[in-house]
Amino acid sequence: MGNPPDGNSSExxxxxxxxxxxxxxxxxIGRVLQQARIGADLTVDEVSAATRVRIxxxxxxxxxxxxxxxxxxxxxxxxxxxxxxxxxxxxxxxxQFDAEHGGRPEPTPAAPLFEAxxxxxxxxxxxxxxxxxxxxxxxxxxxxxxxxxxxxxxxKSKPVAEGPKPTQTNKVTPTPxxxxxxxxxxxxxxxxxxxxxxxxxLSATDDKSWISAKAHNGKLLFDGLLEKGASKTFQDDExxxxxxxxxxxxxxxxxxxKVQDEFESGQVERLSYTQGDPEAG
Numbered sequence: 001m002g003n004p005p006d007g008n009s010s011e012x013x014x015x016x017x018x019x020x021x022x023x024x025x026x027x028x029i030g031r032v033l034q035q036a037r038i039g040a041d042l043t044v045d046e047v048s049a050a051t052r053v054r055i056x057x058x059x060x061x062x063x064x065x066x067x068x069x070x071x072x073x074x075x076x077x078x079x080x081x082x083x084x085x086x087x088x089x090x091x092x093x094x095x096q097f098d099a100e101h102g103g104r105p106e107p108t109p110a111a112p113l114f115e116a117x118x119x120x121x122x123x124x125x126x127x128x129x130x131x132x133x134x135x136x137x138x139x140x141x142x143x144x145x146x147x148x149x150x151x152x153x154x155x156k157s158k159p160v161a162e163g164p165k166p167t168q169t170n171k172v173t174p175t176p177x178x179x180x181x182x183x184x185x186x187x188x189x190x191x192x193x194x195x196x197x198x199x200x201x202l203s204a205t206d207d208k209s210w211i212s213a214k215a216h217n218g219k220l221l222f223d224g225l226l227e228k229g230a231s232k233t234f235q236d237d238e239x240x241x242x243x244x245x246x247x248x249x250x251x252x253x254x255x256x257x258k259v260q261d262e263f264e265s266g267q268v269e270r271l272s273y274t275q276g277d278p279e280a281g
Contacts (some may be wrong), residue, residue, distance in 0.1 A: 029079065029093050029100075030064035036086040037062075051081040052268045058082065072101055073212050073223050077243055080210065081268060193256040198275055200240045201253040203231040207265065210245035226250075242271040254278035 027035075037047055044062075048055045060068045061078060069075035076094055083090035193199035202211060204226045211232070213221040216239035222232060228249070234240050244250055247263035254273045263269055 026096075028064045029096055030062045032088070032093060033079070033082055033086065034062040036083070036088045040086045042086060047082060047085055050085050051078070052270075053078050053082065066097075066101075071218075072097075073214070073220055074243070075101075076223070077210070077212060077245065081245065195255075195275065197235050197237055198240050198273055199233065199235050199255055200242065200273055201231060201233045202226060202242075202244075203251040203253075204228050204249055205251050207246060207249035209247070209249045211250075212243040214241045216240070239272060239274050242269070242273075244269045244271070 037044070044055055044058050047053070048058050053061075057068050057078065060066070061075075061082070066072075066075040069078050076097060079093050079097060080090040083093055200213070202213075206228070208225055208227045210224070211226050212223045213232070213234045215221055215236045221234045221236075221240070226232060244263070245268055246265060247261070247267045247269040248265035250263070252259040252261060252271075255276065255278060257278060259278050
């Protein structure tokens with residue numbers, strides 16, 4: 001009989017380092033969205049119609065491919081809208097997305113409002129030169145008239161010479177200073193928006209709304225929640241791109257003019273504006 005085999009050769013112990021951590025064991029974002037959609041008895045077409053996220057992008061996101069979203073900002077917005085539609089909390093998915101894609105970028109402060117320059121009118125000085133010339137003419141005329149009457153006969157009674165009526169001089173009244181009333185900056189900033197820039201103001205009047213704003217070069221100006229009663233103003237040299245998560249709650253002003261829209265509550269809108277009248281063309 002041969003020697004019994006070594007106990008270590010029949011089974012090798014697994015190293016403890018190969019244990020799976022809780023974070024690695026959690027399902028992917030796409031898997032969670034897909035399972036929630038199926039559980040809500042919704043098709044991809046129905047989710048796309050409700051959120052306005054195109055069908056190919058919904059399919060790609062359920063396969064954890066976010067490259068077709070157009071960037072991390074749009075990917076977060078799509079995740080948030082689809083999660084709400086299928087009835088789950090989007091915040092854990094957003095945190096998981098940020099952890100897997102390098103975190104959320106710091107928001108860029110909005111461009112300052114343009115305030116019209118206050119112009120102080122120049123005060124007009126009294127025209128003292130004209131007044132002096134008029135006074136000298138009056139004195140010379142009176143002296144000449146007196147000398148002419150003194151050259152007559154001495155025996156004749158000299159009537160009392162009446163001096164010439166004093167020349168009526170124009171009273172120089174300083175022009176009153178006109179006070180320039182500067183409108184409230186909160187209203188004049190948009191009304192006096194510079195023509196060589198794009199100025200967009202968003203006001204959440206009826207309800208809160210998630211918004212995203214980007215400059216023409218793709219730079220993120222803002223990505224977050226605009227609470228009811230709050231406003232944000234953005235400015236760029238060429239173009240501003242917007243995503244409104246609840247467009248019906250937003251009052252939109254572009255280049256000093258209110259945009260008359262028919263957006264509904266819960267409606268998602270993607271908008272782009274350039275210089276000039278937003279309704280022209």
